[in-house]
Amino acid sequence: MMQTWRLDDEIQTVVLAAPEGGLPGIAYWGAPLPASEDLATLAAAQVVDVSGGMMDATAPISVCPEARRAFPGQPGLRLSDAQGRAVTPCLALGTVEAGPDRFEATASEGGITYQLSLHLREGLLVSKAALEMDAPHRVEWLAAPVLPVPAQSDGLTDVSGRWIGEFQLQRHDWRPGIHLREARQGRSGHEHPPFALLTTPGTTNAAGEVWALAYGWPGGHRMVAEELPDGRRQIQFGHATGAYDGLVTRVESAELTGAYSAAGLNGAAVRLQRHLRALTAPRAxxxxxxxxxxxxxxxxxxxxxxxxxxxxxxxxxxxxxxxxxxxxxxxxxxxxxxxxxxxxxxxxxxxxxxxxxxxxxxxxxxxxxxxxxxxxxxxxxxxxxxxxxxxxxxxxxxxxxxxxxxxxxxxxxxxxxxxxxxxxxxxxxxxxxxxxxxxxxxxxxxxxxxxxxxxxxxxxxxxxxxxxxxxxxxxxxxxxxxxxxxxxxxxxxxxxxxxxxxxxxxxxxxxxxxxxxxxxxxxxxxxxxxxxxxxxxxxxxxxxxxxxxxxxxxxxxxxxxxxxxxxxxxxxxxxxxQADILRLDSRDPAVIAEAQLAQDGSRFVVFVGQAATSAQIAPRPLALCGLDPEAMYEVDLVNRDQASHLSRGAMPIKDGPLTLSGQALMRHGLTLPWRFPGTMWVVEGRRL
The missing domain is CATH 3.20.20.70 (Aldolase class I)
Structure with a gap:
């Protein structure tokens, strides 16, 4: 008998499903499902077949995959007792408190209690795990609630970097085995801060499905992204191995914050930007x-x-x-x-x-x-x-x-x-x-x-x-x-x-x-x-x-x-x-551009940085995003007086503002004058 629950907001649906007595797992996280969706059927439809070389029953990717259930990948919990013996509990679901946008539960066995919390807040999925034990144990690993990677995801992007070269994006195609990132130097780190993006084929800044993840911990952290032998995938975040020193009776993960978007990278980015503005504003x-x-x-x-x-x-x-x-x-x-x-x-x-x-x-x-x-x-x-x-x-x-x-x-x-x-x-x-x-x-x-x-x-x-x-x-x-x-x-x-x-x-x-x-x-x-x-x-x-x-x-x-x-x-x-930063998909790799769009959509500014010399002789049109396709906008160069003497063409935008529809600005784009590398065009726009 499968138990199911669903959480909903305007952006997404989260479905949890638990086999009778067992830990729940996330059976669905994505675009809103119809109210009539049969959740039990949805969960049952994801059951993996059994074939040669497999166990007779396939262990689910629960919020804390358990080794004792013969889970074929990395477990969500590793601990040992005071004598150093491995302890592998098989947790039975206990109390559950659920609402339209929250799910909290406990599961326990033999004096070990796992606590789970998932909430939809501000368009984000916020989750956390904790462990309480009657006797002291040594905790080697506790993952925040584990997420199955959607089957349609073709890649994972994480963040690397160095001193004076932070936030370098690295894309990885999925392949069998583990992609592991671990920050063992006691802070979030230049080298691999705790962020990740799951994307679908063809995802851009403005289109495609994205699941963005951010682990809220300024100490050492660990990310495990794994493709199992049966083809399923999971991603885990938690404190770095060894973070919990000695024998303890309680530990907890940090919050894992997720943002789902059906509108490209910008859709997830905007939700995280708004969350952090609200989080930091009261004392700023x-x-x-x-x-x-x-x-x-x-x-x-x-x-x-x-x-x-x-x-x-x-x-x-x-x-x-x-x-x-x-x-x-x-x-x-x-x-x-x-x-x-x-x-x-x-x-x-x-x-x-x-x-x-x-x-x-x-x-x-x-x-x-x-x-x-x-x-x-x-x-x-x-x-x-x-x-x-x-x-x-x-x-x-x-x-x-x-x-x-x-x-x-x-x-x-x-x-x-x-x-x-x-x-x-x-x-x-x-x-x-x-x-x-x-x-x-x-x-x-x-x-x-x-x-x-x-x-x-x-x-x-x-x-x-x-x-x-x-x-x-x-x-x-x-x-x-x-x-x-x-x-x-x-x-x-x-x-x-x-x-x-x-x-x-x-x-x-x-x-x-x-x-x-x-x-x-x-x-x-x-x-x-x-x-x-x-x-x-x-x-x-x-x-x-x-x-x-x-x-x-x-x-x-x-x-x-x-x-x-x-x-x-x-x-x-x-x-x-208070604006949303929307990264623009430039057709010219020498150009790094973004739009900052007022939350009411009434105005925007576009920064077009010429980071290097372009391969082609004249600038390509730059498509905007996030505008009302039916609205008309007045767009104008803020810094036209900085045009180069090598920009000799007669272009209307050099002389004054243009009026264009949101559709034209997003489908064709804005054509700007030629510039030297190491320069910036700044364009203001107002909805008429």
Whole structure:
């Protein structure tokens, strides 16, 4: 006898089915099913045949596939008892609480209880698993509720990357066996952050079916995507192997958030963008302020007279928040010393930070501060007093000349809270750039729990302080850390060409309002490339805009260009920071383009980045998406004055706005003038 349940919203249907007494599995997740669908028949129709070389009964892909039921793939749970013997429970379904958009259940055997939660929220499927045990066990692996991969999926895309080269998309065709990604360095990671996309043949940004997955955990994580010998496929997410230290009686996964779309990658991306905007907005300053960060101007060299001058020029350019970066505490003259000593350096700041913060406020800017609380240098008063607060052995190799504090220790968290609370109370500080520059020596779920506790205490004591998640740039970006922070530093690269691509691919998950993007120095400090101010400015204007250079280096023309772009950003930020980012399918691989569409559809802006030299001699039309095909739109070039002298043709859009239907803009596209590589066209559109 098969038990079935269904969850529905306007976007999707989820069907769960359980054999009598057993764990349920997801029998369907996709486009809405008719109300008349017979769920028992739907589930029964998926039963796999038995043939040679198989067990006499095929174990289902349940929310936690069980080895004891002869499941032919990776199980959803691996644990052992205190004597090291493997324990393989055969869980029997117990309590069930279900509603139109939620399903919660327990299943147990022999003092081991599995807890399952699935909810439809904001167009997303949010699921979580937990395990409670009467006696202590060693848990090697607990997957979040396991998802069967739809048969129509032909590929999986996950995310790779590196420092100053984050969010690189990797597509994999399905094949027999396991595709395993594991982040074992204690944070979400540049190398493989916890995101994945399942797609159908021919999927583009604007068409095809997509199942997007995001595991909300800023510690080490593991993804297993497996094609079984019988052809079925499953995907599992959970904490990295070894995250649960020692014998425990309770563990839980992080939330696994899924977005289904029948309208291409953008459909899933928009739902995740909207979710993260809503998640981070309550503590984020509104409207979003233009940042100035002094790191690439002065590094550790803090001179009040110099910083006063820089602050004046930053304000004149349009900055609304001044962030004092590394070097203000301890005796921090380089990166070898003073992490952990969160007291203001009296050599550099004899009167504390308050006078400078007030000076910044008088210039019309809020004041922010860089911190890296989870770390310690051996050359610090903190380490000399408390070598026992180190995470891992003292003879471990350093990373960026630093080590990690053990946040599982209450005394460590109390000390950090006390010091940070004192600093935040000493001056009008509205923002913390919270960095995390080294990898952990081990995977440790308790470290993340300690971080969450510290962030929660700081938010409670200073509810108006906004926190940015930075980890050598984009090394810690996931839905877990974003449940407690309000902005991310996407990459340490301020090279606008590199940023153009990184931002484009990160938009599959991240909205503009939380994604920091800054105008860097004329000569980029991480690539050595020299790019025009207009291009640098427009790339930063695609997201939460800021500056990170020495404004004293700017020519009059560069300053004027930056002021103009910043004014445009401020004029449009109210609707744009709430807009949906739609990646555009360019027919020219040298072009990286996106549209930002107001949620009411009344207006849009298109950014068309010429990332390289095109193979053809003239630009190809760029098809838009997300518009009303019956509506008429006025479209206009914002920056037509930046047309090259090599663009010699007579084109109506060079002279003024055009009026075109949404159908024409989406089916044929918009033809723009020729441009040099390393330049950007910006097009505004309004529905008439």
């Amino acid at each position: 300053r509104q409207p979003r302020p233009v940042h100035y960060n002094c790191w690439e101007a002065v590094y550790f060299d803090h001179d009040r007279a110099v910083l006063d001058e820089i602050a004046e020029q930053a304000a004149e350019l349009g900055a609304e928040r001044f962030v004092l970066d590394d070097g203000w505490f301890g005796r921090r003259d380089d990166d070898t010393t003073s992490l952990g000593d969160w007291e203001i350096d009296p050599r550099k700041w004899p009167d504390g930070l308050a006078p400078f913060a007030e000076y910044v406020r008088d210039l019309g800017m809020g004041f922010g501060l860089w911190v890296e609380p989870e770390m310690v240098n051996f050359d610090s008063a903190l380490y000399r007093a408390h070598p026992d607060w180190l995470l891992g052995p003292a003879d471990q190799p350093p990373g960026r000349q630093q080590y990690v504090l053990d946040l599982a220790q209450e005394a460590v968290r109390d000390h950090l809270f006390k010091r940070l609370d004192a600093v935040l109370s000493s001056a009008p500080i509205e923002y913390l750039k919270w960095d995390h520059n080294r990898l952990l020596p081990m995977v440790d779920a308790a470290q993340v729990a300690g971080l969450y506790d510290l962030l929660d205490r700081l938010h409670a004591a200073h509810p108006t302080v906004e926190i940015e998640s930075c980890a050598s740039g984009g090394g810690r970006i996931d839905l877990g850390i974003l449940s407690r922070t309000q902005r991310v530093w996407l990459s340490d690269s301020n090279d606008a060409l590199e940023r153009l691509r990184i931002q484009h691919d990160a938009a599959l998950f991240l909205p503009a309002a939380i994604t920091g993007s800054h105008v860097g120095p004329r000569t980029c400090h991480t690539s050595g490339r020299v790019l025009d101010m207009s291009f640098r400015g427009w790339v930063a204007a695609q997201r939460h805009m800021g500056f990170e250079m020495d404004p004293r280096e700017l020519t009059e023309d560069e300053a004027a260009t930056l002021r103009e772009i910043t004014l445009w950003w401020k004029t449009n930020r109210d609707w744009r920071m």
